[in-house]
Amino acid sequence: xxxxxxxxxxxxxxxxxxxxxxxxxxxxxxxxxxxxxxxxxxxxxxxxxxxxxxxxxxxxxxxxxxxxxxxxxxxxxxxxxxxxxxxxxxxxxxxxxxxxxxxxxxxxxxxxxxxxxxxxxxxxxxxxxxxxxxxxxxxxxxxxxxxxxxxxxxxxxxxxxx
Amino acid sequence: xxxxxxxxxxxxxxxxxxxxxxxxxxxxxxxxxxxxxxxxxxxxxxxxxxxxxxxxxxxxxxxxxxxxxxxxxxxxxxxxxxxxxxxxxxxxxxxxxxxxxxxxxxxxxxxxxxxxxxxxxxxxxxxx
Numbered sequence: 001x002x003x004x005x006x007x008x009x010x011x012x013x014x015x016x017x018x019x020x021x022x023x024x025x026x027x028x029x030x031x032x033x034x035x036x037x038x039x040x041x042x043x044x045x046x047x048x049x050x051x052x053x054x055x056x057x058x059x060x061x062x063x064x065x066x067x068x069x070x071x072x073x074x075x076x077x078x079x080x081x082x083x084x085x086x087x088x089x090x091x092x093x094x095x096x097x098x099x100x101x102x103x104x105x106x107x108x109x110x111x112x113x114x115x116x117x118x119x120x121x122x123x124x125x126x127x128x129x130x131x132x133x134x135x136x137x138x139x140x141x142x143x144x145x146x147x148x149x150x151x152x153x154x155x156x157x158x159x160x161x162x
Numbered sequence: 163x164x165x166x167x168x169x170x171x172x173x174x175x176x177x178x179x180x181x182x183x184x185x186x187x188x189x190x191x192x193x194x195x196x197x198x199x200x201x202x203x204x205x206x207x208x209x210x211x212x213x214x215x216x217x218x219x220x221x222x223x224x225x226x227x228x229x230x231x232x233x234x235x236x237x238x239x240x241x242x243x244x245x246x247x248x249x250x251x252x253x254x255x256x257x258x259x260x261x262x263x264x265x266x267x268x269x270x271x272x273x274x275x276x277x278x279x280x281x282x283x284x285x286x287x288x289x290x
Binding site: 044048049062063065066067069070073074077138139 | 255
C-alpha cells in the first residue's frame with residue numbers, strides 16, 4: 001500500500017480546498033440561506049425539493065434544476081449512509097454579476113481516509129453504485145471537499161446561473 | 163407515500179404520483195414483486211412521469227425491481243422518464259441497463275403486448 005504518498009496528497013487536497021473556501025467567502029454575498037437536518041430518508045426528499053425551490057428563483061433552466069436537485073439528493077444520502085446524521089446548507093449567493101446556489105453537506109461521521117480514491121469513478125465503500133462523489137462533481141460547476149478521519153466531512157458544491 | 167397499483171388484464175400498472183423516499187421506492191418494488199404472483203401478471207409498468215429526480219438509489223431500485231420481476235416470470239417496462247431526468251442520468255452515468263423503457267403508458271402497454279405475445283422476440287424493433 002502506498003500509504004505515505006496518499007496521506008501527503010490528502011493533506012494537500014485538504015489545505016488547498018480550505019484556502020479556496022476562505023477566499024471565496026469574501027467575494028460571495030449571501031442572498032438567502034436554509035439549513036436542513038438530515039437524519040432519515042424522508043429528509044433527502046425534503047432537502048432536494050427545498051434546493052429546487054430556492055434555485056428556481058435564480059432562473060436556472062429545467063435541466064440545471066434537475067442536476068441541482070439530484071446532486072443534493074446524492075449528498076444527503078451520503079450523509080445518511082456514512083455518518084447517519086448531518087445537515088445540508090443551501091445558500092443563494094451573488095458574486096458580481098452572477099448568481100448561484102451553494103450546497104454544503106456537513107457531517108460528523110467517520111471521515112474519508114482517502115479523498116482522491118473516493119473521487120475516482122467507480123469507487124465506493126458503501127453499497128451504492130459507486131457514483132456518489134464523482135457523479136456529484138460532474139453535475140455541478142465547482143466542487144470542494146474537506147474530510148478528517150474521526151471528525152467528519154464537508155462537501156461544498158456550487159452551480160452558477162448562466 | 164403509497165403508490166397505487168392498478169390491475170389491468172394480465173398487467174400491473176404502478177403510477178408514481180409524487181416524489182418518493184428511498185423506503186417508499188423499496189416498498190413499491192416489494193409490492194410489485196409480490197403482486198405479480200398474486201395476480202399471475204405477465205407484465206408490469208412503472209410510470210415515473212411524476213418523478214423530478216432519479217438519483218443513484220432510485221435508478222438502482224428500479225433496475226432491481228425489473229430483475230426481480232423477471233425472475234418471477236414477468237416483464238417490466240419503465241415509462242415516462244422526463245427529458246431533464248434523462249439528461250441528469252446520462253451526466254451521472256446512471257442506466258437501467260437491461261430493463262425496458264418506453265415513452266409513456268400507451269407505448270409501454272404496446273411494448274408489453276409484443277413482449278408477452280412473442281416470447282423470444284424481446285429485442286425486436288418497435289415495428290409500427
